[in-house]
Amino acid sequence: MPVEPSLPRHRLPHGSLAELTRGEGSPATLELIIGAERSRRLLLLRILDDATRLGPAWDLLSEAQRASPSVVDDVLMYPQTGMWLAGTLRRLRAPTARDEPPLWVDTGHVSALAAAAGLLAGVDFTIEVPVRHGRVPLPTLGCATVPATGPWTTATVRAEAGNAVVETPGATVAIPLPPGTPGPGWHAVRRLTVGPGEQRLEVVLDDVDPYRTYPRPTEPRPLSEEAAAQWRQVLGQAWAVLLREQPDTAEAMRRGVFSLSPTSARERFRPRSVTSGDAFGGIEVSEPDDAVQLAVTLVHEFQHTKLGGLLHLTPLLDRGADGGAERWYAPWRDDPRPLQGLLQGIYAFVGITRFWRTHRRGTHPRDSMAHFEFALWRAHVATAMEQVHGHPHLTPLGAALLDTLRDRCAQWLEDPVPEEPLALARLCAADHATRWRAHHLRPAAPAVDETVRAWLRGESGPPAALAAEPDVVLDPSARWLDSLAMLVRHHLGGRDDDRRSPEEPEKTAARVTGALTGDALLAVGDATAARNAYMARLAVEPGRAGAWAGLGRSLEMAGTEPAAARLLCRHPERARAVQTALCRAAGTPADPVRLAAWLGSSLPRPA
Known part of the structure; x- marks a missing residue:
């Protein structure tokens, strides 16, 4: 019986896998x-x-x-x-x-x-x-x-x-x-060429293909000549940054980035960019604030592009991980993420951290923004990786990838960062994690009800049942959990109107979607005023997750009410759940600091 010839298979050699x-x-x-x-x-x-x-x-x-x-x-x-x-x-x-x-x-x-x-x-x-x-x-x-x-x-x-x-x-x-030639009734797709000689980047600026946006198609929206010229200019500037600071990445991008799909500008410091594993080489990106932001975005999405291509050849997770209910904290997202999604984010934000590590070397010593970004993203990536390191559903390649990136991040954590941006980065990293917990972690309902009864009876502390591991439950109201980091960026951003927060916190908060007045005060270190602002918000909205998290940070920063600060910084979900249940049972909320201190009385003090 004749043997049918087998088709060749695509394989990546060891050296290529090691690079990736x-x-x-x-x-x-x-x-x-x-x-x-x-x-x-x-x-x-x-x-x-x-x-x-x-x-x-x-x-x-x-x-x-x-x-x-x-x-x-x-x-x-x-x-x-x-x-x-x-x-x-x-x-x-x-x-x-x-x-x-x-x-x-x-x-x-x-x-x-x-x-x-x-x-x-x-x-x-x-x-x-x-x-x-x-x-x-x-x-x-x-x-x-x-x-x-x-x-x-x-x-x-x-x-x-x-x-x-x-x-x-x-x-x-x-x-x-x-x-590329325009004509009556015909809008030609523009091709942008930026960079010198053999370092040129050539991409299509696609504003008409219905399938240029991910994950759903949209109808053509041709750019004006002025808008296209602006894109050409900022892309050229971003490419110059990448050639200077990330030459190896830039050289690979010349072969792996084919098109940019432009969308409208977003809120300052909050660009939107998307790639899809199905659209290798394509990046959907909003109009950037500046060239550095576009350079970061290109690095971010190119990481997704490379990983998407790798995943078409070999899995990072075994079949047992498919469709699992497990959800994880992703410091760059508002929502809990599946394991595959978390790995995608880790890979992308390793690229962003690497960018800021290099970029800060070329900035003015007093320019804190690049130092802040590097310190923030290395902390976020380290947090994400520690959650899933050694996960049983990782394939050998998935485990090797995560181990390699984890070792690299561990080295970055040793890099010195100036005191002010380092402190701000630590504050923002901790605040995001705390807000996420307040939104998405749910103590067991029977334990919450028992805690409410204990509070109303005047007992000395909460029942032990409240300390059980909470469930991860998606909270659809979780939006803009990065608001404090956005306010810090405004503060460090260098514009005159970015430095008004001590005098006009309400106006500062209003510039950042999702931010509270207390967040604006916390961003500039006014802990006492921030505490008062969060308390005022909780008096109106007892279940406002961000206010509970912010209150904990303000108490920690001020060094007051240590038991309440510990509880709200570590387990804000407990205070939020108990306060909500108290409102149902008694009709009125408890004093937030007093309740948090009572809930935190059973927590161990730091060594």
């Missing part, structure tokens, strides 16, 4: 990952053809590949192609009730993909493609604007003898060639 476990990755390693991603895309496209019979689109892609294989490779490896493929296959496997876009628009996007490949390969063709709210996007090229006769219709893309058009019953739009 250190949080690094050379251009050669990126090439290996990209080769595996190409095979994955081809497999997904074959699965989609088996499920839907792509017909004319498949034929056009095949013709374009015969004419110019590199063109089809470029279109296939475009990040948005991966996002579309994976999303459409998921939708076919598990149809949902959502109305937009209709399924045929998602599946029909393959025709737009084929049209783009055909145009770039220079073949003649005619094919029907979806129209989305009056726009006809062609991946990697741009989009045409046509009269909207409905939210979802079709248009014809026709190419003949070097001329190409998009046709609908009401309009004909010429597609200018070569790519």
